[in-house]
Amino acid sequence: MAEWPPMTHAHLSLRQILVKIQSVAQENGLEKPVLAVFDLDSTLFDVGPRFEKVLLDFTLQKSFTEQFQEFAEIFQNIKVIKGDWGLKDVVERAGRNHFQKNKIDELKVQNFRRQLTEFWTEKFFTNEYLEFDVPYKGATQFVHSIAKTNADIVYLTGRDQHRMGPGSQKVLEKWGFPVQSPKQQLVLKPHKDIDDALFKRDWFQKIDSQKYSQIWFFENEPVNIHLIRESSPHVNIVFFDSTHSKKAHPPDDLPWIQDFYWNEEE
């Protein structure tokens, strides 16, 4: 991939964003609230722990012990780090030296990769494993601070209702995110095969923007950001710099944040 251009993104700290939202809310009163929309995976929630739990459970299966015991070393210190995307980044980093050092038969490595991918795909996108997600620093408090301004809060996710609906609701409640009021809504895809970016684009186009004094959207995936920016230019977008598919460059002229922790002194 070509080098990304030097970063010249707008400097707007999280605290400045919050102050902006608070002052807009104050000016517009109850009639025209702010709408704040948050993506879940890799924006409010770090999915690394869920990822690691799926890998651990793969090694606990009987079939792993029987067929792949020589791969166990790979999993001993396996870690999902910032920027990892999908299974490949994590396992290839952990396994590369091991496969070469131990001269493991290529066919066996292929079989191992196939079975791991199948297991991971089957488990990662399920209600059952969502409880291992952990919010990024300050995320819960930040969403509460915005909700306190009478803003409408929407959690807009590429997760689908069938496989991940109840688990998403549960994990938001577990970590104390505001989800109880009618002004707070979780929006999931009705079907897993719908494209994430198109789903989110269409959602933004369908809402009644006139109801709101300002609309904000916090998202980690550049593909989604570029599409929504183009189709709904009135939306204030904040790029959450965690990990993404690398299918598009991150926006270099929008605010970037890496956590939801703000310093009152800033």
Ligand SMILES: [Mg+2]
């Ligand atoms: Mg995401």
